[in-house]
Amino acid sequence: xxxxxxxxxxxxxxxxxxxxxxxxxxxxxxxxxxxxxxxxxxxxxxxxxxxxxxxxxxxxxxxxxxxxxxxxxxxxxxxxxxxxxxxxxxxxxxxxxxxxxxxxxxxxxxxxxxxxxxxxxxxxxxxxxxxxxxxxxxxxxxxxxxxxxxxxxxxxxxxxxxxxxxxxxxxxxxxxxxxxxxxxxxxxxxxxxxxxxxxxxxxxxxxxxxxxxxxxxxxxxxxxxxxxxxxxxxxxxxxxxxxxxxxxxxxxxxxxxxxxxxxxxxxxxxxxxxxx
Numbered sequence: 001x002x003x004x005x006x007x008x009x010x011x012x013x014x015x016x017x018x019x020x021x022x023x024x025x026x027x028x029x030x031x032x033x034x035x036x037x038x039x040x041x042x043x044x045x046x047x048x049x050x051x052x053x054x055x056x057x058x059x060x061x062x063x064x065x066x067x068x069x070x071x072x073x074x075x076x077x078x079x080x081x082x083x084x085x086x087x088x089x090x091x092x093x094x095x096x097x098x099x100x101x102x103x104x105x106x107x108x109x110x111x112x113x114x115x116x117x118x119x120x121x122x123x124x125x126x127x128x129x130x131x132x133x134x135x136x137x138x139x140x141x142x143x144x145x146x147x148x149x150x151x152x153x154x155x156x157x158x159x160x161x162x163x164x165x166x167x168x169x170x171x172x173x174x175x176x177x178x179x180x181x182x183x184x185x186x187x188x189x190x191x192x193x194x195x196x197x198x199x200x201x202x203x204x205x206x207x208x209x210x211x212x213x214x215x216x217x218x219x220x221x222x223x224x225x226x227x228x229x230x231x232x233x234x235x236x237x238x239x240x241x242x243x244x245x246x247x248x249x250x251x252x253x254x255x256x257x258x259x260x261x262x263x264x265x266x267x268x269x270x271x272x273x274x275x276x
Contacts, residue, residue: 112177116142
């Protein structure tokens, strides 16, 4: 656990929430000295205490333990001149354009934009794009890609565990990101996205699915342990009250990381229909 800097994560979340060490300690039934030791990285919380600590700090156990390792891994992937995921837009981008073509400047939020290929594609097509990722390296490459293509995109660094939209969008898009979210947090996340989507707007999302006959791909940073795969149809349940344009599950080959493997993914494009 030495490289995870759990104490820094605890301190950061506590201060963001305006909670003192004494208040956090009282909520957990421990001394403020114990909290101080955590934040100084001279001691670590007991495993049994992590779920309660995560709940109080409005985060997840994965975030408390894996925050730095996930960030470091993606910064490493994006540290080369080449674009790790390539430059071709995700297929779902074309599906979005069929449903809400850029006949006017629709506002898009791209969650977990990586190196920015999809965000830049949308901007080139005439959408107004806001995009964020946890990786500083990814955001810097995304900004360079936007500059090269002479488009404006509002790129910024943020952590999916902490960030929620504070304005409404016509389109909210995310591909291959939500497997870092624990099952207990997923409904709240989807409800927030739905709440911040305008009437007749769409959410276009895909998630990795657990299948017993598909072996999990190994990850150079060990992040396969941080992935919380979804179950078939789970994503669809959270959007049962919206109009489905696309609702599918597929298995496909992948070569990311240089090791051939397979994934199962559920994809949805759902539209918020104004009640009469």
